[in-house]
Amino acid sequence: MDCELSQKISCNACYGSSVVFEAEGEPESPLIRKGRAVCLDCSQTMSIVESILEGLPKSDPQLDFWETHYSNEDQSVIIAALEKGFQNRRLLYAHYPIIRMIRKLTVPLESSIELGCGSGAFSLVLKKTGTVDKVTLLDYSRASLEAARSLFSHFGESCNLVHADIESAPFRRKTFDLSLSGGVIEHFRTEEERLDCLNAHLDIANRAFLQAPVSSPCYWLSRSLFSAYNRGWPFGFEKPVTFRELCKLAKRAGAEILDHDHQYFLSFPLFTRLHKLPKPGWYTWPFLNEIAIIASK
Ligand SMILES: C[S@@+](CC[C@H](N)C(=O)[O-])C[C@H]1O[C@@H](n2cnc3c(N)ncnc32)[C@H](O)[C@@H]1O
Numbered sequence: 388m389d390c391e392l393s394q395k396i397s398c399n400a401c402y403g404s405s406v407v408f409e410a411e412g413e414p415e416s417p418l419i420r421k422g423r424a425v426c427l428d429c430s431q432t433m434s435i436v437e438s439i440l441e442g443l444p445k446s447d448p449q450l451d452f453w454e455t456h457y458s459n460e461d462q463s464v465i466i467a468a469l470e471k472g473f474q475n476r477r478l479l480y481a482h483y484p485i486i487r488m489i490r491k492l493t494v495p496l497e498s499s500i501e502l503g504c505g506s507g508a509f510s511l512v513l514k515k516t517g518t519v520d521k522v523t524l525l526d527y528s529r530a531s532l533e534a535a536r537s538l539f540s541h542f543g544e545s546c547n548l549v550h551a552d553i554e555s556a557p558f559r560r561k562t563f564d565l566s567l568s569g570g571v572i573e574h575f576r577t578e579e580e581r582l583d584c585l586n587a588h589l590d591i592a593n594r595a596f597l598q599a600p601v602s603s604p605c606y607w608l609s610r611s612l613f614s615a616y617n618r619g620w621p622f623g624f625e626k627p628v629t630f631r632e633l634c635k636l637a638k639r640a641g642a643e644i645l646d647h648d649h650q651y652f653l654s655f656p657l658f659t660r661l662h663k664l665p666k667p668g669w670y671t672w673p674f675l676n677e678i679a680i681i682a683s684k
Pocket residue numbers: 450453502503504505506507508509525526527528531551552553554568569570571574
């Protein structure tokens with residue numbers, strides 16, 4: 388984790404921002420491998436171990452699914468797809484709505500935080516294409532952080548890693564230019580939990596990007612084929628969103644949806660050029676697989 392990030396830390400217990408930061412090791416190094424952050428208000432301590440900021444996440448039954456998934460993940464497919472994408476940017480644009488949408492934003496983005504990063508492919512794409520300079524990845528699954536570390540290291544890139552809950556991320560308000568997540572909000576069960584998830588994105592950064600599977604024939608067909616192939620659905624609770632639902636959540640959060648985009652067919656991790664169907668309408672809706680929004684408050 389880099390020293391710059393230590394300026395953004397807040398206490399994840401009392402949300403106080405009077406945090407003293409102590410790094411152990413080489414004093415001049417811009418990278419901190421070991422150290423701790425202590426809250427002056429409530430004495431809560433967060434340690435940095437093997438460069439990961441330890442934000443003491445809670446345990447939750449869904450966590451087991453992610454630990455198993457990322458402990459066993461074979462990264463060769465995603466690595467091959469990303470290598471192709473970095474050689475041919477058109478494939479990246481076709482596959483990642485985040486790149487298409489951020490290209491349209493005219494503001495420079497220096498820092499981002501991915502909430503529920505998984506193996507961190509979205510942030511890697513932002514970093515590798517020079518779209519964002521400093522990327523931070525947060526997840527409550529250690530296995531996912533290790534997967535992200537290994538993916539970044541394969542592509543010779545660096546990132547900050549944080550082991551924490553999305554709902555109590557240990558950072559000050561609006562300290563990042565962009566917060567993002569892909570495939571996260573649909574794992575929260577109730578409307579209130581989904582609202583908390585959206586609010587966490589909106590609080591921590593000036594702009595929030597969220598991508599999630601959308602309830603459509605294509606989604607349910609690909610989910611049933613995937614379940615048949617794997618003899619069960621391996622991702623625990625997952626309820627796809629609808630655009631109407633995201634609009635309602637944004638309204639409740641007092642946020643504005645600045646832009647939205649779609650992904651057709653089950654394209655992950657196969658890069659497809661088929662995202663450019665005609666303008667979304669009732670006739671393209673059955674093929675929708677994912678929806679993406681950028682919002683701010
Ligand atoms: C579908 S995966 C994300 C996939 C990711 N976009 C990728 O490219 O690998 C969802 C991730 O969100 C994380 N997650 C879910 N709920 C969380 C929470 N409350 N706090 C932190 N992380 C959470 C899970 O551990 C998992 O890694």
